[in-house]
Every structure is written in structure tokens, then in C-alpha cells.
Amino acid sequence: DLPIGERLFLGTFHSISAFCNAGFSLTDNSFMGMATCWQIWAVVCPLIIIGGFGFGTMMGVLKAVWHSIREERQDGTLFRKRRLSERLPLSVRVIVTSSIVLLIGGMFVYGVLESVGSNGDSPFVTRVADAWFQSVTFRTAGFNTVDHGAIEPATKLFAIGLMFIGASPGSTGGGVKTAALAIIVLSLLSILKGRRQTECRGRTIPDDQVRYAFVIVAMGLACTMLTTLLLTIFERDSFEFLDILFEATSAFATVGVSTGITADLSTPSQLVVVLTMFTGRVGPLTVLMALTRGDRKATYQFPEERI
Numbered sequence: 001d002l003p004i005g006e007r008l009f010l011g012t013f014h015s016i017s018a019f020c021n022a023g024f025s026l027t028d029n030s031f032m033g034m035a036t037c038w039q040i041w042a043v044v045c046p047l048i049i050i051g052g053f054g055f056g057t058m059m060g061v062l063k064a065v066w067h068s069i070r071e072e073r074q075d076g077t078l079f080r081k082r083r084l085s086e087r088l089p090l091s092v093r094v095i096v097t098s099s100i101v102l103l104i105g106g107m108f109v110y111g112v113l114e115s116v117g118s119n120g121d122s123p124f125v126t127r128v129a130d131a132w133f134q135s136v137t138f139r140t141a142g143f144n145t146v147d148h149g150a151i152e153p154a155t156k157l158f159a160i161g162l163m164f165i166g167a168s169p170g171s172t173g174g175g176v177k178t179a180a181l182a183i184i185v186l187s188l189l190s191i192l193k194g195r196r197q198t199e200c201r202g203r204t205i206p207d208d209q210v211r212y213a214f215v216i217v218a219m220g221l222a223c224t225m226l227t228t229l230l231l232t233i234f235e236r237d238s239f240e241f242l243d244i245l246f247e248a249t250s251a252f253a254t255v256g257v258s259t260g261i262t263a264d265l266s267t268p269s270q271l272v273v274v275l276t277m278f279t280g281r282v283g284p285l286t287v288l289m290a291l292t293r294g295d296r297k298a299t300y301q302f303p304e305e306r307i
Helices: 004-019 038-053 055-070 090-115 124-137 153-165 178-192 207-235 241-252 267-291
Strands: 198-200 203-205
Touching: 004 038, 038 055, 038 090, 038 124, 055 090, 090 124, 090 153, 090 178, 153 241, 178 198, 178 203, 178 207, 203 207, 207 241, 207 267, 241 267
Parallel strands: none
Antiparallel strands: 198 203
């Protein structure tokens, strides 16, 4: 119902905001009530997902597809043509797999949690569309099709977990990254299997990368908990604790979603949120670069002793 020029401008603005996982919207209430519109679930969501994959992952997929197209099976050859999945580097396969699991699993869990709550009387198609969009946007996008302040407490807690994980390495999103989570899960599985090395799809993941993953997640937890502590002190009994934790995690993972308390925070709390957003965007990357800068091998080694 808008002039063509304004539609083109809004389309350009929101497509860039979606791909960059910024979450800024020119509408009054983001995309609330528009989850069933094809422009939202079929255009905005894929843009968010592609932007959250990371540029390295996108290049890896494009190269694999390009080589698959160029390579033709030769007559009389003893070797079969490699499948597309076999051409992908391990990092790309891990990132894509973990992202798909989080997207589909997040949609299913969100839909179940909201269906058994007070919002379960909505039409089934609307609930599915809302669950799909929220599963995508909680991974650092910032848009919303529902009022996050009105969702169930269990859903808020689940959303906090999705926000903390965030997008993939080298992407436009924040969080501790899907690769770090995948490495930690693979490491735990290797421990349970009694294996000394962390393994995945016939490959061994270097021990230093396993340590980096644990460091990044531990730092993320420490930053989120410190922010939550400060907000709780400054706000006291003004807001519910779950909403404060939601706000702190959203700030650290640079998601941009809120339960509606951001504008009502006190000035010290808003400054804490600002600092947390900056730390969440710059901190993990800076720490990772510092950890991987050169091999600082010690010229000595202490004797071992078990604890």
C-alpha cells in the first residue's frame, strides 16, 4: 500500500539489516504479526541465515559447488565422483550441520514451549511461522514477529541459550559461535568414548583449538554473568531476573532483542549494556587473535601431578 519508491527503500534497508544480522527496522514494532508473510519467512530468514554462516563458510560452499559442476565423470575411470558433502572442508561441514540442528531444533522447542503456554490458542500456521522466525532471529538477528516480553518464562530461558551460542565464525553475528559449541560437544563425546583426541568425520581436531573453544565459552559466560550481576544491582527490584538475564545475554551476543525493558533501564545499566555490546563484538575475536599469534613454546616443562 506504499509508493514504489518507498517500498524499494524499505526493501533495501531491511535486506541489508537482515544479512548483516543488525536487526534494525524502520517499522514501529519490527515485523510483529507478519510471520506468515512470504517476504518475512522466505526472504528475511534466509538472508539472516546466510549472513550468520560467515564469509569463509559461504566461500567453502561456493567452491565445492563450482568444482562439482565443472568436474564430469570420465568413462572408464576407477574412481567415483566425489559427492558435494565430501568436497566441503571439515569446518564448513561442522558449521552448516550445527546451524541446521540449532535452527530446526530451536523451531521445534520454541513451538512446543509456546503451544503449551498462554499463546497456544493461535492458529497452527501462525505458531509454526513464529517459531521458525524466532529460531532464526534469536541467533543474533534482532528482528521479532512476537512480543518477547509476553512469551513464556521457559521460552525466554531457551532463547537465552540460543542467543549465547550465536552465529558462526567470521560472520556478521555475535555470540560464542557455533563452531566453539560444536568443538566442545565433540570433545565431550570423545571423552565419553574414552578417546584421547577430539575426532569428527575421520579427522582429528587439534588440541589447541579445543582449548580455544573452552576459553571463548568460559569468557562468554563470565561476561554475561558479570553484566547480569551489575544490572541486578543497579535495577534492584525494578524488573524480573529472567528479563535482566535476557537483556544481558542479548547485549553480549549483540542480538538486539529485548523483553521491552531497555528504554526503562537506569543510566548506569544502559552504560553497562553499551560496554557489554562492545565487548561481545570485539572481545572474543581479540582474545582468539591473541591466543593464535605465534607459537610461544616454553623451553621447560614442569613435572606432572594428577589432581
